[in-house]
Amino acid sequence: MTEGVRTRIAPAPSGSIHVGNARTALYNWLFARHHGGTFVLRVEDTDRKRATDEAYGAVLEDLRWLGLDWDEGPEVGGDLGPYRQSERLERYRSATSDLVERGAAYPCYCTPEELDERRKLAQAAGRPQGYDRQCRELSGEHRASYEADGRTHVVRFKVPDGRTVVFGDVVRGEISTQTSQIQDFVLMRSDGSPMYMLATTVDDALMNITHIIRGEDLISATPRQLLLREAMAVAGVPVFAHLPLLVDDRGKPLSKRWGDVAVSAYRDQGYLPEAMVNYLALLGWSYDDKTNIFSLDELVEHFGLERVARNPAAFDVNKLEWLNGHYIRQMTPEALAEALVPFCAAAGFEAGDDRGRAVLRDVSPLLVERLKRLDEAPPMVRFLFEDVSPDAKAATTIDGRADYLVEAAVRLEGLEKWATAAIEDALRTLAAERELKSKQAFQPIRAAVTGTLISPPLFESLEILGQQETVKRLRRAAA
DSSP: OOTTOEEEEOOOOSSSOBHHHHHHHHHHHHHHHHTTOEEEEOBOOOOTTTOOHHHHHHHHHHHHHHTOOOSBBTTTBOTTOOOBGGGOHHHHHHHHHHHHHHTSEEEEOOOHHHHHHHHHHHHHHTOOOSOOOTTTTOOHHHHHHHHHTTOOOEEEEOOOSSOEEEEEETTTEEEEEEGGGOOOOEEEOTTSOBOHHHHHHHHHHHTTOOEEEEEGGGTTHHHHHHHHHHHTTOOSOOEEEEEOOEEOTTSOBOOTTTSOOBHHHHHHTTOOHHHHHHHHHTSSBOSOSSOOOOOHHHHHHHOOGGGBOSSOEEOOHHHHHHHHHHHHHTSOHHHHHHHHHHHHHHTTOOOOSHHHHHHHHHHHHHHTTTOSSGGGHHHHHGGGTSOOOOOHHHHHHHTTOHHHHHHHHHHHHTOSSOOHHHHHHHHHHHHHHHTOOHHHHHHHHHHHHHSSSOOSOHHHHHHHHOHHHHHHHHHHHHO
């Protein structure tokens, strides 16, 4: 079913988007775009302890940075909004009341302490430890007694007995579950806020979502959602596709304990959105065995759920860095210079004025073959913006070379034309006269001028720095 495709991404705003959620968002976006459908952004912000306005803004920023625009959702609107669940509470309460009236749900007055005590008794007796349906068939008199005692209640769904729930999954084939394996689950908390299972089912129905593309960790939620849809008399069943989990290099699911799993962390390290999107697309999907580089338009053209794999996808930072280096090399000097401005500011020096941008444009062609991430550039170019002092390793290289540095300063000061070719000729001539190998000849000069042993190509760097400043730093280092 692809006619009138409507997909959605429904992040909970508790911080920057996890790379796994970003991959899910990308697949939903690509599928919708491939079929000329609609991509919906719905924010699941009913958890008052975790959802914040700051995190909500971060979710939108992450998706925009990735280039995943939404057709319906916050700040865009749409006919089926609002698109923040915190603004849809009456819909969930109405759906819950209707389910109770139909006899498909019931109030449960069990306290957390009572539930815990009965769970321990069941465990000791070797019985199942799920909810024991204590309140499932309460009499009206019993309920009134609880109400009179001031007990609060949650609302639970009455899972039907003796049923088999079967659904087809585009990635995993047919999946069946016995209702005996599903306990009566909570729909509404005692404070009137909806649980995930209720809110997402109601919203998917009201927003006419045709394809639910999400992580395989939510497979177990699907039978419960289908039972809910049936109880709410929702016509039709969406197409399900459960994506393989992302794992680390040990095969463990990615988690915050693994390291950087937030999209914003990779953005702050200088990964480009083109590289991140390209890499996320390859985590569980492939077009063929040879192609690794895809533009966003090419992904839209080729993407299909039938090519999604079942096996877990390993998140390999080295491959992401390789892709990032590829996209950096495709950037124009102007684009790279502009992209480096905020990274220079983060490193403690400003490069955003006209002169700074001009310097970055000049040095950008010297950086592209050396960069895997944009945050690697500021240490290499700081010497072009600040009067730097040699670091520890650079100082060791300079030690005992004062006479040589003075002579280099004299040769360079005497150049009539300050250009890369002339600079290189002068310094190579000096090296030949002193019978020095390239490293012996040029590393002390690099250390004196740039303050480090890691910099863009030396001769071109000196041209950008300027004759007067180069000579001044050589003489100072010699002194």
